[in-house]
Amino acid sequence: MASIDKVAKPKVLTTGNMNPRIRKAEYAVRGELAIKYEKLKVELEKGTPLPFKRVVGCNIGNPQALDQKPITFFRQVASLVEYPDLLNDKNAELTSKLYPSDAIERAKLLLKHIGSVGAxxxxxxxxxxxxxxxxxxxxxxxxxxxxxxxxxxxxxxxxxxxxxxxxxxxxxxxxxxxxxxxxxxxxxxxxxxxxxxxxxxxxxxxxxxxxxxxxxxxxxxxxxxxxxxxxxxxxxxxxxxxxxxxxxxxxxxxxxxxxxxxxxxxxxxxxxxxxxxxxxxxxxxxxxxxxxxxxxxxxxxxxxxxxxxxxxxxxxxxxxxxxxxxxxxxxxxxxxxxxxxxxxxxxxxxxxxxxxNPPKQGDPSYAQYKKEYDDIYFSLIARAKKLEKLFSSLEGCTCNPAEGAMYLFPQIRLSKKAIEAAEKAGETPDQFYCMAMLEATGVCMVAGSGFGQVKGTAHFRSTFLPQPELFDEFCAAIQKFHEDFMNKYRD
Amino acid sequence: MASIDKVAKPKVLTTGNMNPRIRKAEYAVRGELAIKYEKLKVELEKGTPLPFKRVVGCNIGNPQALDQKPITFFRQVASLVEYPDLLNDKNAELTSKLYPSDAIERAKLLLKHIGSVGAxxxxxxxxxxxxxxxxxxxxxxxxxxxxxxxxxxxxxxxxxxxxxxxxxxxxxxxxxxxxxxxxxxxxxxxxxxxxxxxxxxxxxxxxxxxxxxxxxxxxxxxxxxxxxxxxxxxxxxxxxxxxxxxxxxxxxxxxxxxxxxxxxxxxxxxxxxxxxxxxxxxxxxxxxxxxxxxxxxxxxxxxxxxxxxxxxxxxxxxxxxxxxxxxxxxxxxxxxxxxxxxxxxxxxxxxxxxxxNPPKQGDPSYAQYKKEYDDIYFSLIARAKKLEKLFSSLEGCTCNPAEGAMYLFPQIRLSKKAIEAAEKAGETPDQFYCMAMLEATGVCMVAGSGFGQVKGTAHFRSTFLPQPELFDEFCAAIQKFHEDFMNKYRD
Missing domain, CATH: 3.40.640.10 (Type I PLP-dependent aspartate aminotransferase-like (Major domain))
Structure with missing residues (x-):
C-alpha cells in the first residue's frame, strides 16, 4: 500500500485548469530572454567560462541596477526618516556632520505629517x-x-x-x-x-x-x-x-x-x-x-x-x-x-x-542636487545619441532617435537564412536575434514581438542605460555580434 | 451654443457600468466607520469641539500608528542601506558613533547582495x-x-x-x-x-x-x-x-x-x-x-x-x-x-x-533587540488581558480570550430598542453600536458584520494596540459609553 500511496497524485491546480487569463498573459520584458539572462548571471558568478566578462541588462529601464547613482538628497531624507533617533537632540551634532540641514528639516517635517514610515x-x-x-x-x-x-x-x-x-x-x-x-x-x-x-x-x-x-x-x-x-x-x-x-x-x-x-x-x-x-x-x-x-x-x-x-x-x-x-x-x-x-x-x-518637491535654489542641497540631476540628464542624452548612431550604422538596421524615455526601438531586416534558422529554433526572427546576442555578448534586449510591431517587421528594444565608462565597450560588443550574425546567416 | 456645451455630459464610467465585481467588494476594516474616523481626526486637528480629546484607531492592526516603537536594529539597517555614503571610509568614524557595528555589517552585506534599494x-x-x-x-x-x-x-x-x-x-x-x-x-x-x-x-x-x-x-x-x-x-x-x-x-x-x-x-x-x-x-x-x-x-x-x-x-x-x-x-x-x-x-x-534573521545572542545589538521585542510582547499580553476583562464585564457582552493575533471579537447582546433604532438608521445593530461608540469616544472599532457572524448575533472587533500609558483611559471611555448606550436603549 505504501508504494501506491507514494505515487504522486495529480495536482489540484495545473496549467490546464488554472485561471486561463493569467495563463494567457505575456510579459516579455521579464520573459524568456530575461530568465536566460538571470541564468547567465548566476553562471558567471560561479566562474563558468562564457564568451563575455559581464552581463548587461538592457531589457528593462532599471538605472540603478546599472550603477546610476541615486540623488543624494533624496536618499539622505529616506535614511533619516528610517531612524528617527538621528533627529534627537542627543544625536543632533553627529547627525549634522553626516546630513545637510535641509535634509534634516525635511525629514522632521515628513515625520510630523506621517508619524512613522512603519504605519x-x-x-x-x-x-x-x-x-x-x-x-x-x-x-x-x-x-x-x-x-x-x-x-x-x-x-x-x-x-x-x-x-x-x-x-x-x-x-x-x-x-x-x-x-x-x-x-x-x-x-x-x-x-x-x-x-x-x-x-x-x-x-x-x-x-x-x-x-x-x-x-x-x-x-x-x-x-x-x-x-x-x-x-x-x-x-x-x-x-x-x-x-x-x-x-x-x-x-x-x-x-x-x-x-x-x-x-x-x-x-x-x-x-x-x-x-x-x-x-x-x-x-x-x-x-x-x-x-x-x-x-x-x-x-x-x-x-x-x-x-x-x-x-x-x-x-x-x-x-x-x-x-x-x-x-x-x-x-x-x-x-x-x-x-x-x-x-x-x-x-x-x-x-x-x-x-x-526637490531642493530649491538657495537650499543648502540645491547645488549638489542640480549637478547630480544634470549629470544624469546630459549623460542619458549622450548615450541615447551614441547608441542610435550605432544602430543606424548596422547593416540592415534603421533607428529613430529617442525624443524621450529610456529606449531605442530599431528595426532590423534579417536575411532569409536567419529567418529560416529562427523558424527551425521555434522562435520569431527578432527573438532569435536577441537570444543570439545574449548568448554571444551577455547583453539582454527585448524582441519587438513582445511590444507588438507591424506584421513582417522585426525590432528590438534596448535601454541606453549601461554605465558611461563601459558604454563604448558595450557598443563594440553589439557591433561585433551583429557583423558576425549577419555574416553567418548571409543569403 | 456655449451654454449647451457647458452642460455636464453624463460620464463614460459610472457606478452603473463599472466593473460589477469591484462594486460588490466590501472591505469593512477601511469602510464607513474608518472613513468617519478619518473625518473626526481632521475635525479635531482643526480644533472643532468634540466630546473627546483624541481619536483612537482600533479598526486595524496598525501598531506604529499608535506609537509602538519600531525595533531599533531593523531601522538602523534600513537607514544605512538608504544612504550608502555612510558606509564609506570617509564617514566610518562618525557612522560608528551613530550605528552599532552589527547594523553596519548587515547593511554592507545587504548592499553587496542587492546593489541598490532603488533598483x-x-x-x-x-x-x-x-x-x-x-x-x-x-x-x-x-x-x-x-x-x-x-x-x-x-x-x-x-x-x-x-x-x-x-x-x-x-x-x-x-x-x-x-x-x-x-x-x-x-x-x-x-x-x-x-x-x-x-x-x-x-x-x-x-x-x-x-x-x-x-x-x-x-x-x-x-x-x-x-x-x-x-x-x-x-x-x-x-x-x-x-x-x-x-x-x-x-x-x-x-x-x-x-x-x-x-x-x-x-x-x-x-x-x-x-x-x-x-x-x-x-x-x-x-x-x-x-x-x-x-x-x-x-x-x-x-x-x-x-x-x-x-x-x-x-x-x-x-x-x-x-x-x-x-x-x-x-x-x-x-x-x-x-x-x-x-x-x-x-x-x-x-x-x-x-x-x-534578527540579531543573535552575542551580537552587539542582541540585548537591545531582545528587550524591545519582549517589552512589546509582554505589553501586548497585558493589554489583551485587560481589554478582555473589560469586555467580559460589560452588560450583555461576552468575550473569548485572545490566544494569539491582535484582536478581541466580543459578542454583544443588544436590546430590542437598540435594534429598532439601528433599523431606523438603516444600519445593522453592530454597525449602529460601533458608530455610536465612535461618535461618543473617538474610538474606531469594526462591526462584526464586516467579518461575518452567525445570523442574529452581533460582534465587534477591536485591536488592543492603544498606547500602554493611555490604555486605562481608553478602557474607561469604552466602559462609560457602553453604560450610557445600554441605558439609553434599555427595553
Whole structure:
C-alpha cells in the first residue's frame, strides 16, 4: 500500500485548469530572454567560462541596477526618516556632520505629517504629500490640481492595473492601446479579460500618430461588437521614445471626447525629454484644460512614477495618478479598491514627495542636487545619441532617435537564412536575434514581438542605460555580434 | 451654443457600468466607520469641539500608528542601506558613533547582495533574502524549505490576492473561508468572481473548528454545483484570535487531502502567541510534513508578513509566501504574474530579511533587540488581558480570550430598542453600536458584520494596540459609553 500511496497524485491546480487569463498573459520584458539572462548571471558568478566578462541588462529601464547613482538628497531624507533617533537632540551634532540641514528639516517635517514610515497610511496616500503632488502638477501645467483627485500608488504599474480594473465591466469592453506598446497593457488586459484595440504608431514618421489610424482602430473594433471605453497613450513613448506635439494631443483629446472614451495618459517619462526645444513635454491634463469649456468633464487619468526620470528609484515602487473629470462615485470606488491593499508603501510615497518637491535654489542641497540631476540628464542624452548612431550604422538596421524615455526601438531586416534558422529554433526572427546576442555578448534586449510591431517587421528594444565608462565597450560588443550574425546567416 | 456645451455630459464610467465585481467588494476594516474616523481626526486637528480629546484607531492592526516603537536594529539597517555614503571610509568614524557595528555589517552585506534599494530586484524577491527565509522556516519547523518555492510580496495581502487569482478558473470555483474572516478574503473573491464557501468557527468552543462543519460547508457547496478548490485558514485567527491545536490541524489537512483541496494558511500572526504553553503556534507546513508520505504532495501555500508580530512594519508592505507541493508549471505562472508588477518594494524585502534573521545572542545589538521585542510582547499580553476583562464585564457582552493575533471579537447582546433604532438608521445593530461608540469616544472599532457572524448575533472587533500609558483611559471611555448606550436603549 505504501508504494501506491507514494505515487504522486495529480495536482489540484495545473496549467490546464488554472485561471486561463493569467495563463494567457505575456510579459516579455521579464520573459524568456530575461530568465536566460538571470541564468547567465548566476553562471558567471560561479566562474563558468562564457564568451563575455559581464552581463548587461538592457531589457528593462532599471538605472540603478546599472550603477546610476541615486540623488543624494533624496536618499539622505529616506535614511533619516528610517531612524528617527538621528533627529534627537542627543544625536543632533553627529547627525549634522553626516546630513545637510535641509535634509534634516525635511525629514522632521515628513515625520510630523506621517508619524512613522512603519504605519499604514491613508489608503489614497498621505494627504500632505498629495497636496505637494497637486502643487507640482499645477505649477507644471498652469492649471489647478486637487489633492483629493490624486492617488499615490506602488509604481505607475499598480495605478494602471487598478484603474483598468475599474473600467472593464464585461468581456466586450475594448481598450485602445498603441502598437508598439509597453506589455503591462496587454498583460493587464489579458488578465482582466478585455479586448486590446490596437492602433499603430507610424515608424516612418518618428512613431507619430494620426487621427485616421485612431478612427480605423475604433471602427474596426466597433464592427466586431467591441465597446471601446478607454484609450491608452504613452507619452513620451515606450518602447518608441516619441514625444507628442501639442497639436497631435488636441486631436487625440478631440477623438476621445467625440467617441466618449476615457483617456489614460502614461506620462512616466515626462522628465526624460532629450530635445526640449523641438519636442517638449506637454501633459494631457494641460492640453485638455487649454481646450476650453467644450471639453470640460472629459475623463482623463494621468500616471507618473518615481522609477524613471533622473530619479530611477524603481525598486522602491512609488508613483501616483491624477483623476480628471471622473464621476465622484467612481472615485469612491477607486478608494475602496485601494483600501483592500491597505496603502502604498510609505517609503515609495516619501520618494514621490521628494520628486515633486526637490531642493530649491538657495537650499543648502540645491547645488549638489542640480549637478547630480544634470549629470544624469546630459549623460542619458549622450548615450541615447551614441547608441542610435550605432544602430543606424548596422547593416540592415534603421533607428529613430529617442525624443524621450529610456529606449531605442530599431528595426532590423534579417536575411532569409536567419529567418529560416529562427523558424527551425521555434522562435520569431527578432527573438532569435536577441537570444543570439545574449548568448554571444551577455547583453539582454527585448524582441519587438513582445511590444507588438507591424506584421513582417522585426525590432528590438534596448535601454541606453549601461554605465558611461563601459558604454563604448558595450557598443563594440553589439557591433561585433551583429557583423558576425549577419555574416553567418548571409543569403 | 456655449451654454449647451457647458452642460455636464453624463460620464463614460459610472457606478452603473463599472466593473460589477469591484462594486460588490466590501472591505469593512477601511469602510464607513474608518472613513468617519478619518473625518473626526481632521475635525479635531482643526480644533472643532468634540466630546473627546483624541481619536483612537482600533479598526486595524496598525501598531506604529499608535506609537509602538519600531525595533531599533531593523531601522538602523534600513537607514544605512538608504544612504550608502555612510558606509564609506570617509564617514566610518562618525557612522560608528551613530550605528552599532552589527547594523553596519548587515547593511554592507545587504548592499553587496542587492546593489541598490532603488533598483528593481528579481520579481520573486532577492535570492539571498529568500535563502534566509528558507532557513528561518526550516529552523522553525524542523523540515527543509526551498528558496525557489518562496515568493517575497508587498505584504501578505498581495500574496493572497496573487495566489487566489491563480486558482479561480471560472465563476463556479469555490474557496472555503472561515466565518468570521478577515475581509480581504471576501473582497478578493468578489473581485475574482469566485464563491466564498463559508465554514463557521464555534464561538462557544473558543472559536474552534470541527471537521463536521468543514464537511457540511463542502457538501452544501457541492450541492449547489460549486467546485471547491481551496480552503483558507487564518491561524492565529483574525478577528477571532484562536490558535489551532495540532490535532485539529491534522484533521484539516486530512480533509483537504481527501477532497483534493489546496490549503491556504494565513499565518501572519505566528509570533503573536499569548499562551505559548497551552496554545503554541504550529505551522501547517510542519504539521503536514509530520503526517508522512501519504500526504506528500498536498498543495499548501503559507503566508507571512512584516506587518504583525512585534515588528509591526505595516506601512512598509513586506511579506512572503511559501509554496508546498505545487505543480512546477504553476510556480512558473506565479513567477510570470509577479513579474507584471516588476518586484516587491526592496525596503519591504529588507524588513523580511531582518524579521527572519534578527540579531543573535552575542551580537552587539542582541540585548537591545531582545528587550524591545519582549517589552512589546509582554505589553501586548497585558493589554489583551485587560481589554478582555473589560469586555467580559460589560452588560450583555461576552468575550473569548485572545490566544494569539491582535484582536478581541466580543459578542454583544443588544436590546430590542437598540435594534429598532439601528433599523431606523438603516444600519445593522453592530454597525449602529460601533458608530455610536465612535461618535461618543473617538474610538474606531469594526462591526462584526464586516467579518461575518452567525445570523442574529452581533460582534465587534477591536485591536488592543492603544498606547500602554493611555490604555486605562481608553478602557474607561469604552466602559462609560457602553453604560450610557445600554441605558439609553434599555427595553
Amino acid at each position: 499604514y497610511s491613508h489608503s489614497q496616500g498621505i494627504p500632505w504629500i498629495r497636496e505637494h503632488v497637486a502643487k507640482f502638477i499645477s505649477e507644471r501645467d498652469g492649471y489647478p490640481a486637487d489633492p483629493s483627485k490624486i492617488f499615490l500608488t506602488q509604481g505607475a504599474s499598480a495605478g494602471v492595473q487598478l484603474t483598468l480594473q475599474m473600467i472593464v465591466e464585461h468581456p466586450g469592453v475594448g481598450i485602445m492601446i498603441p502598437i508598439p506598446q509597453y506589455p503591462l497593457y496587454t498583460a493587464t488586459l489579458a488578465i482582466l479579460h478585455a479586448n486590446p484595440v490596437p492602433y499603430y504608431l507610424d515608424e516612418a514618421k518618428d512613431w507619430g500618430l494620426t487621427t485616421e489610424e485612431l478612427e480605423r482602430a475604433y471602427n474596426e473594433a466597433a464592427q466586431q461588437g467591441i465597446e471601446t471605453r478607454a484609450l491608452v497613450i504613452i507619452n513620451p513613448g515606450n518602447p518608441t521614445g516619441q514625444c507628442l506635439k501639442e497639436e497631435n494631443m488636441r486631436d487625440i483629446i478631440h477623438f476621445c471626447h467625440k467617441h466618449r472614451i476615457i483617456l489614460l495618459a502614461d506620462e512616466v517619462y515626462q522628465a526624460n525629454i532629450y530635445h526640449p526645444e523641438d519636442h517638449p513635454f506637454h501633459s494631457f491634463k494641460k492640453v485638455l484644460k487649454s481646450m476650453g469649456p467644450e471639453y470640460e468633464g472629459q475623463e482623463l487619468i494621468s500616471y507618473h512614477s518615481i522609477s524613471k526620470g533622473m530619479i530611477g528609484e524603481c525598486g522602491r515602487r512609488g508613483g501616483y495618478f491624477e483623476c480628471e473629470g471622473l464621476d465622484p462615485l467612481i472615485m469612491d470606488q477607486i478608494y475602496k479598491a485601494s483600501s483592500i491593499s491597505l496603502c502604498p508603501n510609505v517609503q515609495g510615497q516619501i520618494m514621490v514627495e521628494l520628486m515633486v | 528593481y530586484s528579481h520579481s520573486q524577491g532577492i535570492p539571498w533574502i529568500r535563502e534566509h527565509v528558507a532557513k528561518f522556516i526550516s529552523e522553525r519547523d524542523g523540515y527543509p524549505a526551498d528558496p525557489s518555492k518562496i515568493f517575497l510580496t508587498q505584504g501578505a495581502s498581495a500574496g493572497v490576492q496573487l495566489t487566489l487569482q491563480m486558482i479561480v478558473e471560472h465563476p463556479g470555483v469555490g474557496i472555503m473561508i472561515p466565518i468570521p474572516q478577515y475581509p480581504l478574503y471576501t473582497a478578493t473573491l468578489a473581485i475574482l468572481h469566485a464563491n466564498p464557501v463559508p465554514y463557521y468557527l464555534d464561538e462557544a468552543k473558543d472559536w474552534g473548528l470541527t471537521t463536521e462543519e468543514l464537511e457540511r460547508a463542502y457538501n452544501e457547496a457541492a450541492q449547489q454545483g460549486i467546485e471547491t478548490r481551496a480552503l483558507v485558514i487564518i491561524n492565529p485567527g483574525n478577528p477571532t484570535g484562536q490558535c489551532l491545536k495540532e490535532e485539529n490541524m491534522r484533521d484539516i489537512i486530512h480533509f483537504c487531502h481527501k477532497h483534493r483541496i489546496i490549503l491556504l494558511a494565513d499565518e501572519v500572526y505566528q509570533a503573536n502567541i499569548y499562551h505559548p504553553e497551552d496554545h503554541p503556534f504550529h505551522s501547517f507546513k510542519k504539521v503536514l510534513k509530520s503526517m508522512g508520505p501519504e500526504y506528500e504532495g498536498q498543495e499548501l501555500i503559507s503566508y507571512h508578513s512584516i506587518s504583525k508580530g512585534m515588528i509591526g512594519e505595516c506601512g512598509r508592505r513586506g511579506g512572503y509566501f511559501e509554496c508546498e507541493g505545487l505543480d512546477p508549471l504553476i510556480m512558473d505562472q506565479i513567477y510570470k504574474a509577479s513579474s507584471i508588477s516588476l518586484c516587491p518594494n526592496v525596503q519591504g524585502q529588507i524588513m523580511v530579511e531582518l524579521m527572519v
